[in-house]
Amino acid sequence: MKNTLIIGGGIAGSSLAIQLMKRGVGVTILDRGINHSSAVASGMVNPMVFRRMNLSWRVDEMLPYARDFYLELEDTLKAKFYNTLRIRRFFSSEQERGYWEKKQHEAEYQKYLTLHDDFDEKVPLAKNEFGSGIVKNAFWIRSKRFMEKMHLFLKEQKVLQYGQFEPAKFILEELSYDGSIYDSIVFCCGSDNDKIPYFSQANIQYNRGQILHIESSELSQQELWNRKGFILPVGEEKFMLGATYEWNEPSLNITAQAREKLEGVFKTITEASYEVYGQTVGMRPTVADRRPVMGEHPEYRGLFIFNGLGTKGYMLAPLLSLEMAQCMTEGRALHEEVVFSRFYK
Numbered sequence: 001m002k003n004t005l006i007i008g009g010g011i012a013g014s015s016l017a018i019q020l021m022k023r024g025v026g027v028t029i030l031d032r033g034i035n036h037s038s039a040v041a042s043g044m045v046n047p048m049v050f051r052r053m054n055l056s057w058r059v060d061e062m063l064p065y066a067r068d069f070y071l072e073l074e075d076t077l078k079a080k081f082y083n084t085l086r087i088r089r090f091f092s093s094e095q096e097r098g099y100w101e102k103k104q105h106e107a108e109y110q111k112y113l114t115l116h117d118d119f120d121e122k123v124p125l126a127k128n129e130f131g132s133g134i135v136k137n138a139f140w141i142r143s144k145r146f147m148e149k150m151h152l153f154l155k156e157q158k159v160l161q162y163g164q165f166e167p168a169k170f171i172l173e174e175l176s177y178d179g180s181i182y183d184s185i186v187f188c189c190g191s192d193n194d195k196i197p198y199f200s201q202a203n204i205q206y207n208r209g210q211i212l213h214i215e216s217s218e219l220s221q222q223e224l225w226n227r228k229g230f231i232l233p234v235g236e237e238k239f240m241l242g243a244t245y246e247w248n249e250p251s252l253n254i255t256a257q258a259r260e261k262l263e264g265v266f267k268t269i270t271e272a273s274y275e276v277y278g279q280t281v282g283m284r285p286t287v288a289d290r291r292p293v294m295g296e297h298p299e300y301r302g303l304f305i306f307n308g309l310g311t312k313g314y315m316l317a318p319l320l321s322l323e324m325a326q327c328m329t330e331g332r333a334l335h336e337e338v339v340f341s342r343f344y345k
């Protein structure tokens, strides 16, 4: 494979470009220049899925690879965006606490979970009636900076072009776009996948997320607090308070309802005082079976998709972009749970 056109330069498209470039493939990215998910995300890589209280999919492979990927990129992009993260989960009930106590001794959870410490006496403003547990080995990526630096690098490498994919310029039979012929074209359009005709069977849904940006001198700057939502310290007494999950809301407006909901979440975690100084919104590309969508179109050779990263783009994109590049350049099979053909009857 010599040259690839990638449509969409969010974390999916950009990570894939990096992996393909490492393999000597010539890459062009066409991106609309409006990024509604990767640059808005809080960028956490959390080994746990709190909603179901289990480990994230393939966490033992995904997490260490992602850490190395971002640390290596800090050198390449000449910027700092990787941060270690200690996550404190405040339990909502005795039952949840008991569940955690049991899980932390199980082999697969041991390196990610520990129980409460003497925290209660140190920070009286936290609402901590059932105790808390610590998630270890998490980290977070300063997403806005990461995406800005990534785009700068890809522009310098003459890989990234800003523009909208126009179907009229695309000839499927010869895999050409705007007069140039490619070996492969990969669609990494996030929640805008529904506007691309070839992969609509994946039925990627809109899951709007909003975040409040707050300031407080009373909150812990050392760890993230979580219960029904999260308060992530981002430095200088500033925090992200998130996030909402709003299904099938296609507009990208910030709303008063989301602000009210998030302020309600804050009050379930702590009595600290704070001020809101911003609100942002993004669209997660989410798939009904909660697995990404990857691989070649069963009918159209050379046409690929890499999408559906849902709520976990920062955890999944690094290793999945490697697996995608291996699939494209070496013909290696993808993980059976992610293949696009699962939608194609």
Ligand SMILES: Cc1cc2nc3c(=O)[nH]c(=O)nc-3n(C[C@H](O)[C@H](O)[C@H](O)COP(=O)(O)OP(=O)(O)OC[C@H]3O[C@@H](n4cnc5c(N)ncnc54)[C@H](O)[C@@H]3O)c2cc1C
Pocket: 007, 008, 009, 010, 011, 012, 013, 030, 031, 032, 033, 034, 035, 036, 037, 038, 039, 040, 041, 042, 043, 044, 045, 163, 164, 165, 188, 189, 190, 191, 192, 193, 195, 208, 209, 210, 211, 242, 243, 244, 281, 282, 283, 284, 285, 306, 307, 308, 309, 310, 311, 312, 313, 314, 315, 316
């Ligand atoms: C509020 C919020 C908080 C989040 N927090 C986290 C978190 O803590 N951790 C985590 O791992 N994930 C988080 N996520 C999820 C994460 O943001 C997504 O999984 C990830 O960004 C998806 O990346 P993507 O590249 O697929 O999509 P996007 O980032 O949406 O990128 C798609 C790109 O394609 C371009 N594009 C689309 N259509 C076209 C076209 N026709 N022509 C040209 N370009 C096109 C767009 O301009 C865009 O740049 C969060 C998301 C939200 C909204």
